[in-house]
Amino acid sequence: MNKTDKIFVAGHTGLIGSAVARRLQNQGYDNLLLAGHAELELTDAVAVDRFFDEHSPDYVVLAAGRVGGIIENQTYPADFMNANLAIQLNVLKAAHRSGVQKLILFASSCMYPRECPQPMAETALLSGHPEPTSLAYAISKLAGMQMCLAYNKQYGEQRFIPVIPNSAFGPNDNFDPKSGHVLSSLIRRFHEAQQTGVESLTLWGSGTPRREFIHTNDIADACIALLTGDTTALELPLNLGTGRDFSIRELAETIAGVIGYSGTIEWDTSKPDGAPRKLLDSSRLRAFGWQPAVNFEEGVKDTYQWYLDNALSTETRS
Secondary structure, three states, rough: OOOOEEEEEOOOOOHHHHHHHHHHHHHHOOOEEEOOOOOOOOOHHHHHHHHHHHHHOEEEEHHHHHHHOOHHHHHHHHHHHHHHHHHHHHHHHHHHOOOEEEEEOOOOHHOOOOOOOEEEHHHHOOOEEEEHHHHHHHHHHHHHHHHHHHHHHHHHHOOOOEEEEOOOOOOOOOOOOOOOOHHHHHHHHHHHHHHOOOOOOEEOOOOOEEEEEHHHHHHHHHHHHHHHOOOOOOOOOOEEOOOOOEEHHHHHHHHHHHHHHOOEEEOOOOOOOOOOOEEEOOHHHHHHHOOOOOOHHHHHHHHHHHHHHHHHHHHOOO
């Protein structure tokens, strides 16, 4: 990949896409194609075809999609499937037709069976039922991953690379407790509790499920390594995780410490926990040469600071 190649980062304002765009720009890749919803609706096949015809991107990073936490997944399963299936279908078809040299699609660890040997290797995919609370999203991402593999197999070119990051966090996250993922949602809730002097905070579930979190800077570095390296012999798909997980209780205590919240934490066990554990086996990607670099607690501090500097002012205005 040359510095002058045209790179389309779909979803460049989102959590992962913004990190990839920043990393590319910092490394001198200045010919980025960045189009928001106003310029390009990815669920519109005609608009996507027109965009590819006009701009002819050399590389594509597909980080766009409908995402959310348990509440959103349970409330809007049809919307999750419609949006993600349409985006993946439209972008992959256009990328293949226009001769894109390489495409990276971000799938999800939600695709793995709820009950799965840990750490989860890529070979465990489709060996059991995914977690029911995010089933629609998981099925849509499984379809996107399989589309990548199907294109590669049918046309004999390993151009489409599905990557499976675990729970991503970092700048540009969604901090809404109703629609955000657990880490960012907890940052907002603990911040508000600390600011208002709430002495006790009640969180969903038992606090015992374990999750692996990866900072988006590490995800972006892996993405660039795959774009620039020789991926022809890689076995796909590729897990992307740090190799370390935390219980939700440990996560809450870490966030409380970063924010300075000194109240008590209660757990509402009548609410769902989700999958008991999601730790990825990322040995395929590590053998390729990638290693995570962001310390977890430093990553949480970085994310909280971004929340204070950016998201908090937006919430106050609204």
